[in-house]
Amino acid sequence: xxxxxxxxxxxxxxxxxxxxxxxxxxxxxxxxxxxxxxxxxxxxxxxxxxxxxxxxxxxxxxxxxxxxxxxxxxxxxxxxxxxxxxxxxxxxxxxxxxxxxxxxxxxxxxxxxxxxxxxxxxxxxxxxxxxxxxxxxxxxxxxxxxxxxxxxxxxxxxxxxxxxxxxxxxxxxxxxxxxxxxxxxxxxxxxxxxxxxxxxxxxxxxxxxxxxxxxxxxxxxxxxxxxxxxxxxxxxxxxxxxxxxxxxxxxxxxxxxxxxxxxxxxxxxxxxxxxxxxxxxxxxxxxxxxxxxxxxxxxxxxxxxxxxxxxxxxxxxxxxxxxxxxxxxxxxxxxxxxxxxxxxxxxxxxx
Amino acid sequence: xxxxxxxxxxxxxxxxxxxxxxxxxxxxxxxxxxxxxxxxxxxxxxxxxxxxxxxxxxxxxxxxxxxxxxxxxxxxxxxxxxxxxxxxxxxxxxxxxxxxxxxxxxxxxxxxxxxxxxxxxxxxxxxxxxxxxxxxxxxxxxxxxxxxxxxxxxxxxxxxxxxxxxxxxxxxxxxxxxxxxxxxxxxxxxxxxxxxxxxxxxxxxxxxxxxxxxxxxxxxxxxxxxxxxxxxxxxxxxxxxxxxxxxxxxxxxxxxxxxxxxxxxxxxxxxxxxxxxxxxxxxxxxxxxxxxxxxxxxxxxxxxxxxxxxxxxxxxxxxxxxxxxxxxxxxxxxxxxxxxxxxxxxxxxxx
DNA sequence: CTGAAAGCGCTTACAG
DNA sequence: CTGAAAGCGCTTACAG
Numbered sequence: 001x002x003x004x005x006x007x008x009x010x011x012x013x014x015x016x017x018x019x020x021x022x023x024x025x026x027x028x029x030x031x032x033x034x035x036x037x038x039x040x041x042x043x044x045x046x047x048x049x050x051x052x053x054x055x056x057x058x059x060x061x062x063x064x065x066x067x068x069x070x071x072x073x074x075x076x077x078x079x080x081x082x083x084x085x086x087x088x089x090x091x092x093x094x095x096x097x098x099x100x101x102x103x104x105x106x107x108x109x110x111x112x113x114x115x116x117x118x119x120x121x122x123x124x125x126x127x128x129x130x131x132x133x134x135x136x137x138x139x140x141x142x143x144x145x146x147x148x149x150x151x152x153x154x155x156x157x158x159x160x161x162x163x164x165x166x167x168x169x170x171x172x173x174x175x176x177x178x179x180x181x182x183x184x185x186x187x188x189x190x191x192x193x194x195x196x197x198x199x200x201x202x203x204x205x206x207x208x209x210x211x212x213x214x215x216x217x218x219x220x221x222x223x224x225x226x227x228x229x230x231x232x233x234x235x236x237x238x239x240x241x242x243x244x245x246x247x248x249x250x251x252x253x254x255x256x257x258x259x260x261x262x263x264x265x266x267x268x269x270x271x272x273x274x275x276x277x278x279x280x281x282x283x284x285x286x287x288x289x290x291x292x293x294x295x296x297x298x299x300x301x302x303x304x305x306x307x308x309x310x311x312x313x314x315x316x317x318x319x320x321x322x323x324x325x326x327x328x329x330x331x332x333x334x335x336x337x338x339x340x341x342x343x344x345x346x347x348x349x350x351x
Numbered sequence: 352x353x354x355x356x357x358x359x360x361x362x363x364x365x366x367x368x369x370x371x372x373x374x375x376x377x378x379x380x381x382x383x384x385x386x387x388x389x390x391x392x393x394x395x396x397x398x399x400x401x402x403x404x405x406x407x408x409x410x411x412x413x414x415x416x417x418x419x420x421x422x423x424x425x426x427x428x429x430x431x432x433x434x435x436x437x438x439x440x441x442x443x444x445x446x447x448x449x450x451x452x453x454x455x456x457x458x459x460x461x462x463x464x465x466x467x468x469x470x471x472x473x474x475x476x477x478x479x480x481x482x483x484x485x486x487x488x489x490x491x492x493x494x495x496x497x498x499x500x501x502x503x504x505x506x507x508x509x510x511x512x513x514x515x516x517x518x519x520x521x522x523x524x525x526x527x528x529x530x531x532x533x534x535x536x537x538x539x540x541x542x543x544x545x546x547x548x549x550x551x552x553x554x555x556x557x558x559x560x561x562x563x564x565x566x567x568x569x570x571x572x573x574x575x576x577x578x579x580x581x582x583x584x585x586x587x588x589x590x591x592x593x594x595x596x597x598x599x600x601x602x603x604x605x606x607x608x609x610x611x612x613x614x615x616x617x618x619x620x621x622x623x624x625x626x627x628x629x630x631x632x633x634x635x636x637x638x639x640x641x642x643x644x645x646x647x648x649x650x651x652x653x654x655x656x657x658x659x660x661x662x663x664x665x666x667x668x669x670x671x672x673x674x675x676x677x678x679x680x681x682x683x684x685x686x687x688x689x690x691x692x693x694x695x696x697x698x699x700x701x702x
Numbered sequence: 703c704t705g706a707a708a709g710c711g712c713t714t715a716c717a718g
Numbered sequence: 719c720t721g722a723a724a725g726c727g728c729t730t731a732c733a734g
Contacts, residue, residue: 018711027720027721028712029713029720029723030720032711033713036713042720060712061418061479061712062477062479063418063479063710064414066726067712068726072414082433083658085439085641088433088439095459096460099460104457105458105459108450108456109443109446127425127455128413268645294615295645364726365727369727377705378704378705384703384704384730387729411728414728415727416728419729420729705733706733707730710727710728710729
């Protein structure tokens with residue numbers, strides 16, 4: 001049996017502040033102070049202690065420390081699933097901002113299951129995270145006044161179950177962004193414009209649809225219910241919805257999709273029919289995921305500044321923790337940005 | 352000034368086991384036992400204590416608990432960046448498996464910076480995570496025999512800096528998978544096959560290239576150095592590399608790319624030249640990211656079972672923590688799977 | 703079945 | 719500048 005490097009793990013205690021104190025022949029208080037850079041300790045002592053700590057591979061215990069300081073320098077992030085590119089980008093921004101402020105992030109997935117969402121939030125509370133960010137929450141409103149919210153600030157990112165009471169949030173301005181995209185299509189000369197929404201009852205879908213309708217109204221274009229179809233936020237749903245739209249006697253010349261994934265499906269559906277984008281029909285999406293740039297044709301879409309939204313959520317949490325604006329809830333609305341690529345063009349036939 | 356729900360956070364202590372003990376008129380030991388379901392406590396007492404805990408919104412402190420149990424039920428995961436779809440899928444698998452075993456995951460990004468990688472690992476050690484998973488590590492070998500490895504088991508996922516000494520790992524079988532993809536192209540009748548690799552010195556690139564060459568050799572096809580180009584693992588690099596390949600007097604009829612992102616760029620380059628895939632040239636990728644299915648044409652590629660690899664890493668960690676196989680290092684090699692879609696076909700011109 | 707006591711590894715007044 | 723003491727919120731032998 002060869003000697004294993006792993007056995008220590010089983011048999012020994014990690015070196016603590018006391019071990020170092022013994023070696024350095026000082027009290028453990030002094031070690032604690034030296035290690036945290038207290039100005040009370042003489043530079044020589046500090047230096048000596050630090051060297052010993054370094055040599056013995058000492059790592060201060062975050063648990064012990066946070067037990068007395070009652071903060072963990074940790075923020076909890078709950079996403080529906082990290083496999084969603086939107087969530088991944090947001091978390092990327094969160095992780096970056098957190099890292100800048102010396103916070104760690106605990107990641108948890110709700111898998112779109114409200115019960116699991118409550119459960120992971122509970123676990124985060126037990127871990128005494130200093131703050132929580134929840135993206136695309138379906139139970140957003142229920143955090144208001146909850147035990148959770150009482151002890152740890154919660155920031156909702158693109159909350160899908162609105163309520164303005166005692167909830168902090170960072171949201172994309174769905175209505176305006178959606179109107180902007182629709183105006184783009186109108187500006188190109190389209191009059192027969194369809195909307196492919198979601199079917200899961202997300203607030204963001206409702207708001208984007210409202211923005212779409214508002215733009216139509218403003219341009220004096222009559223809204224046609226038969227130009228609305230519903231996908232599921234994913235390509236297959238978008239394709240099915242597009243198929244339905246294409247089956248109409250007088251199909252739309254342009255389609256605005258709830259999100260890029262839906263648009264990807266719409267593109268595929270159109271291509272399958274032997275039609276061409278944007279020659280036969282224009283398609284616009286929402287999100288500006290990475291794929292939008294590499295779809296064929298590259299997708300015109302509304303960009304959500306995902307990473308920035310992640311930063312904003314962290315900054316908000318940190319301001320909250322610092323006690324700033326503790327008296328009112330902060331609701332940040334960030335504007336979308338229209339990114340025009342090659343999937344939109346004037347309609348072939350004039351009216 | 353309206354009353355704020357947030358003030359408690361500032362002024363009060365969370366309710367502890369002692370508070371509950373006082374209300375229930377028992378000792379805090381009893382509360383502790385009741386809450387952890389000890390069979391020592393009478394069912395009635397347990398029930399009563401639990402109700403009180405529930406009503407007062409009690410959350411047991413993970414920090415205090417792990418201080419005495421010396422385990423945190425947490426695993427640390429370090430990725431280069433979570434915005435990488437590969438990492439996102441892997442982390443999704445990790446999070447799922449961890450959740451099944453009641454572990455939380457702390458996510459940290461190295462941003463491909465070895466120094467930051469070491470720093471976040473250090474932070475994870477301070478948090479006393481029970482185990483660490485590092486994906487696509489550039490400094491993998493240096494964990495062998497390190498202080499870290501001594502105290503907490505580290506599993507490397509697709510380690511990019513090989514070393515078999517005292518390192519646990521889960522890896523895709525690059526060589527075989529790559530040979531398989533190349534054989535697919537050869538089987539279609541291609542003889543002029545190019546390889547677009549990476550330029551960052553990843554071991555996975557080297558191995559995939561080796562597999563490519565081995566397949567060529569085996570088929571008796573002469574290897575041509577001018578049929579090798581280097582991208583950067585992303586579409587722009589793939590496009591540039593493809594451009595170079597296309598500029599040759601006798602361009603290849605098929606291209607095998609280091610990964611899907613590179614292939615995406617290759618597709619774009621080919622399309623830009625007015626050529627068509629697979630009619631004029633076949634393209635194959637590696638990874639089977641979500642986009643592979645929705646590229647135009649859908650991409651033939653080698654699937655890495657990303658989520659499963661995440662699970663495997665967690666299972667490995669848990670077996671390690673249970674003391675199983677503590678004596679030797681576990682190195683799991685998972686096979687890739689060829690996914691044939693529409694980007695590969697027999698060459699137009701016969702030889 | 704229940705309680706008193708010790709201790710996990712730190713930080714931080716309080717004294718000197 | 720340094721140390722002794724108390725305490726953060728738990729768990730777990732040890733005694734009864």
